Amino acid sequence: MSDRRKFVLDEAKMPTAWYNVQADLPEPLAPPLGPDGNPIGPEMLAPLFPMDLIMQEVSQERYIDIPGAVIDVLRSYRPSPVIRAEQLERDLGLPAGVKIYYKYEGVSPAGSHKPNTAIAQAYYNKQAGIKKLTTETGAGQWGSALSIAGALYGLEVEVFMVKVSYDQKPYRRFLMETYGASVHASPTNLTDAGRHILERDPESPGSLGIAISEAVEAAVKDENAHYALGSVLNHVCLHQTIIGEEAILQMEMAGDEPDVVVACVGGGSNFAGIAFPYFKRRLDGKSSTRLLAVEPKACPTLTAGEYRYDLGDEAGMTPQMKMYTLGHEFVPAGIHAGGLRYHGDSPLVSALVASGDIEATAVNQVECFQAAVQFARAEGILPAPESSHAIRAAIDEALAAKEAGEDKTVLFCLSGHGHFDLSAYEAYNSGNLEDFDYAATPNLCADDV
Amino acid sequence: MSDRRKFVLDEAKMPTAWYNVQADLPEPLAPPLGPDGNPIGPEMLAPLFPMDLIMQEVSQERYIDIPGAVIDVLRSYRPSPVIRAEQLERDLGLPAGVKIYYKYEGVSPAGSHKPNTAIAQAYYNKQAGIKKLTTETGAGQWGSALSIAGALYGLEVEVFMVKVSYDQKPYRRFLMETYGASVHASPTNLTDAGRHILERDPESPGSLGIAISEAVEAAVKDENAHYALGSVLNHVCLHQTIIGEEAILQMEMAGDEPDVVVACVGGGSNFAGIAFPYFKRRLDGKSSTRLLAVEPKACPTLTAGEYRYDLGDEAGMTPQMKMYTLGHEFVPAGIHAGGLRYHGDSPLVSALVASGDIEATAVNQVECFQAAVQFARAEGILPAPESSHAIRAAIDEALAAKEAGEDKTVLFCLSGHGHFDLSAYEAYNSGNLEDFDYAATPNLCADDV
Numbered sequence: 001m002s003d004r005r006k007f008v009l010d011e012a013k014m015p016t017a018w019y020n021v022q023a024d025l026p027e028p029l030a031p032p033l034g035p036d037g038n039p040i041g042p043e044m045l046a047p048l049f050p051m052d053l054i055m056q057e058v059s060q061e062r063y064i065d066i067p068g069a070v071i072d073v074l075r076s077y078r079p080s081p082v083i084r085a086e087q088l089e090r091d092l093g094l095p096a097g098v099k100i101y102y103k104y105e106g107v108s109p110a111g112s113h114k115p116n117t118a119i120a121q122a123y124y125n126k127q128a129g130i131k132k133l134t135t136e137t138g139a140g141q142w143g144s145a146l147s148i149a150g151a152l153y154g155l156e157v158e159v160f161m162v163k164v165s166y167d168q169k170p171y172r173r174f175l176m177e178t179y180g181a182s183v184h185a186s187p188t189n190l191t192d193a194g195r196h197i198l199e200r201d202p203e204s205p206g207s208l209g210i211a212i213s214e215a216v217e218a219a220v221k222d223e224n225a226h227y228a229l230g231s232v233l234n235h236v237c238l239h240q241t242i243i244g245e246e247a248i249l250q251m252e253m254a255g256d257e258p259d260v261v262v263a264c265v266g267g268g269s270n271f272a273g274i275a276f277p278y279f280k281r282r283l284d285g286k287s288s289t290r291l292l293a294v295e296p297k298a299c300p301t302l303t304a305g306e307y308r309y310d311l312g313d314e315a316g317m318t319p320q321m322k323m324y325t326l327g328h329e330f331v332p333a334g335i336h337a338g339g340l341r342y343h344g345d346s347p348l349v350s351a352l353v354a355s356g357d358i359e360a361t362a363v364n365q366v367e368c369f370q371a372a373v374q375f376a377r378a379e380g381i382l383p384a385p386e387s388s389h390a391i392r393a394a395i396d397e398a399l400a401a402k403e404a405g406e407d408k409t410v411l412f413c414l415s416g417h418g419h420f421d422l423s424a425y426e427a428y429n430s431g432n433l434e435d436f437d438y439a440a441t442p443n444l445c446a447d448d449v
Numbered sequence: 450m451s452d453r454r455k456f457v458l459d460e461a462k463m464p465t466a467w468y469n470v471q472a473d474l475p476e477p478l479a480p481p482l483g484p485d486g487n488p489i490g491p492e493m494l495a496p497l498f499p500m501d502l503i504m505q506e507v508s509q510e511r512y513i514d515i516p517g518a519v520i521d522v523l524r525s526y527r528p529s530p531v532i533r534a535e536q537l538e539r540d541l542g543l544p545a546g547v548k549i550y551y552k553y554e555g556v557s558p559a560g561s562h563k564p565n566t567a568i569a570q571a572y573y574n575k576q577a578g579i580k581k582l583t584t585e586t587g588a589g590q591w592g593s594a595l596s597i598a599g600a601l602y603g604l605e606v607e608v609f610m611v612k613v614s615y616d617q618k619p620y621r622r623f624l625m626e627t628y629g630a631s632v633h634a635s636p637t638n639l640t641d642a643g644r645h646i647l648e649r650d651p652e653s654p655g656s657l658g659i660a661i662s663e664a665v666e667a668a669v670k671d672e673n674a675h676y677a678l679g680s681v682l683n684h685v686c687l688h689q690t691i692i693g694e695e696a697i698l699q700m701e702m703a704g705d706e707p708d709v710v711v712a713c714v715g716g717g718s719n720f721a722g723i724a725f726p727y728f729k730r731r732l733d734g735k736s737s738t739r740l741l742a743v744e745p746k747a748c749p750t751l752t753a754g755e756y757r758y759d760l761g762d763e764a765g766m767t768p769q770m771k772m773y774t775l776g777h778e779f780v781p782a783g784i785h786a787g788g789l790r791y792h793g794d795s796p797l798v799s800a801l802v803a804s805g806d807i808e809a810t811a812v813n814q815v816e817c818f819q820a821a822v823q824f825a826r827a828e829g830i831l832p833a834p835e836s837s838h839a840i841r842a843a844i845d846e847a848l849a850a851k852e853a854g855e856d857k858t859v860l861f862c863l864s865g866h867g868h869f870d871l872s873a874y875e876a877y878n879s880g881n882l883e884d885f886d887y888a889a890t891p892n893l894c895a896d897d898v
Contacts (some may be wrong), residue, residue, distance in 0.1 A: 005524050007455050075454050076532060076829060083525060087601065107556060108828035151826035152536065174871040177878050180826055377600035377629055379560035380525060421870045422623040429626050
């Protein structure tokens with residue numbers, strides 16, 4: 001026990017290596033497959049990624065040093081705090097033995113965990129002599145994180161933003177432009193993929209699949225450019241493990257060991273970030289922490305999907321990866337947690353769900369916003385809609401322990417703040433939010449990620 | 450010298466007392482005057498404020514203990530970091546002897562320094578048995594800080610929001626409502642003041658003066674309600690001194706003493722917060738730090754105003770205070786730094802400007818946004834337009850030292866982030882931002898605070 005509320009790690013104790021869960025998987029990850037159905041080698045990824053990141057993608061080393069120049073940038077906002085949710089605990093009427101802590105990633109300049117990997121990716125690309133990074137974005141969370149990282153390292157950033165979001169959600173675009181990124185409404189006439197779409201449908205609202213195609217094509221065609229992805233891939237999950245590495249040290253400061261670690265899952269990177277280091281800790285016999293992945297019922301990849309090879313994108317530009325998937329043509333309903341609207345999931349997270357090392361649960365949108373508002377009024381911080389899934393499950397875990405008369409320490413990842421999501425809160429506040437069944441009619445807002 | 454970048458104070462070292470500069474003024478503050486021209490006593494403020502805050506308003510004690518229950522809430526986001534602007538220094542080509550640090554108040558749940566006093570005010574009102582707080586807001590920064598504080602302490606919050614902002618800037622309103630506040634478009638038909646306006650002009654866009662009248666009336670007429678103000682008053686400046694108290698300890702960690710402390714000034718509270726403790730430090734002979742207040746050229750209260758008694762609001766609901774003022778009927782142009790559009794200034798800040806202890810300078814809007822974008826691209830954080838004034842002046846101080854071949858350590862207050870101000874950045878990015886002369890025609894957007 002401690003009488004502290006916020007556990008801030010000394011900068012000098014910030015982890016200096018990422019944890020690579022590939023070293024500790026029950027069995028090696030199934031390899032990605034190319035268009036011909038054969039495993040693809042690192043060299044096939046070279047037009048898109050620098051060799052350092054490709055090697056991280058396939059590395060079996062347990063710890064990979066974080067370059068000093070990356071730490072220099074990360075420490076402008078890291079270590080992020082672990083906070084005891086004292087007021088929330090009181091509001092829930094929890095007994096003394098039931099505690100809730102959260103690791104708050106909204107302190108980054110983008111307001112989410114995304115810069116943890118954007119900064120690393122920008123660094124390795126800069127080192128490789130790359131001048132420009134291309135990427136796709138829907139509502140703009142990833143695009144803004146990469147734009148910030150690009151600005152910090154002096155890299156040009158070109159973002160293909162789904163047209164319907166470009167038109168309807170200008171604030172994230174203004175943010176990216178302020179950091180110096182060029183942002184295009186996709187489909188554009190800058191790429192073959194975009195022109196092809198526009199010829200068929202000049203009024204196309206775009207889609208994330210189209211935007212990926214454009215970003216990849218733009219990178220492949222420019223020898224000074226590479227492509228950057230914000231989740232799903234192994235090296236992205238690797239970069240996020242600093243979240244959990246820090247949290248372990250901070251929970252030691254708190255004198256508590258989490259019985260369960262909770263995070264939301266879309267592509268899987270913030271979940272991997274906080275959960276993988278605790279997976280290692282459990283392997284080492286230092287804890288028996290459960291790992292709980294929370295996804296939306298509107299897109300229940302881990303709880304209702306199949307574990308099989310599938311494409312990473314709708315258009316088929318990416319390799320096939322073995323993962324939980326709802327099928328690459330599945331179009332999730334237009335929930336406000338746009339970052340969780342992905343048909344597949346990180347192959348690493350998927351493998352550990354398949355092996356039974358990670359649990360998964362699915363929750364509805366309205367109950368998530370109810371939890372988010374309760375959290376905001378208790379703790380002051382307005383959560384991102386994605387993070388509200390973790391809050392819902394964390395509260396439910398705590399209430400179940402209270403009900404059962406058991407002690408329990410819950411740690412969840414508050415992956416970002418909701419300052420860019422106020423129209424979603426307005427919809428909830430005015431009673432205009434609805435739940436979506438997984439089998440519901442696909443929604444037009446398919447690219448809100 | 451230190452090889453650290455971010456200086457995070459241990460929670461255990463967080464200051465436990467506010468510094469009251471009234472104890473160290475060259476001469477006692479001139480008293481506020483009532484409608485009859487006579488000094489008003491504490492009892493006349495009792496319908497609006499709890500006695501603890503009224504006593505703080507007039508206290509001559511040098512240090513006032515922060516209640517433990519306030520510290521409990523503050524420590525969910527405090528101590529706020531001091532960060533060395535390493536990349537900005539490199540981008541400016543500064544020699545090793547010229548350094549820039551910033552104290553970052555955007556880590557609060559409202560994204561600005563405002564909760565530092567909102568939390569304290571909510572606490573004292575709660576202690577006094579008050580059930581509801583009323584206030585006015587323009588664009589919503591203060592209203593959202595008070596809404597958060599109200600939620601944390603279980604107080605009802607009623608916000609009179611200038612109608613034109615209520616209609617045009619819904620996001621801050623959604624934020625306040627999410628924290629449980631009731632927000633009215635002012636003028637309302639809930640008060641005599643509002644009805645009086647609506648009878649004359651049913652389409653009135655409202656004004657901050659009208660909103661103050663409504664909030665004060667609503668508080669006076671409800672024995673369970675009080676009124677809360679976000680700047681200008683002595684107790685508000687007092688609560689903000691935790692900023693400077695922390696900064697002194699953090700600069701000691703950094704091994705540097707600031708030669709100049711810089712902050713923007715509207716009503717004066719963030720400036721007072723960082724500057725007053727350094728004023729004390731200079732009095733004690735521990736430093737020779739200059740204190741530089743930065744205001745917009747569109748509203749140059751300290752640099753072009755008169756030091757005299759004036760009303761705090763346009764409508765004459767408030768006492769007269771001795772302060773620098775442009776006249777209570779002055780309507781500043783519609784610059785995006787809405788929080789700096791105030792005709793007067795804190796009487797405490799004014800007294801120390803008059804005595805020569807504080808310097809003041811005025812800067813233009815466009816050069817502030819230029820500095821803000823340069824800062825964002827170097828340091829990652831998008832500044833609030835208000836804070837950009839401090840950045841402009843801090844950069845100018847550093848460049849002047851470089852030019853002169855002198856060593857200089859600059860510390861400025863980054864009072865908030867700009868995530869709610871992206872339309873202002875869009876205006877700058879697209880070249881649609883203009884400067885306003887002080888003498889320019891009053892602008893229609895008069896209530897953007």
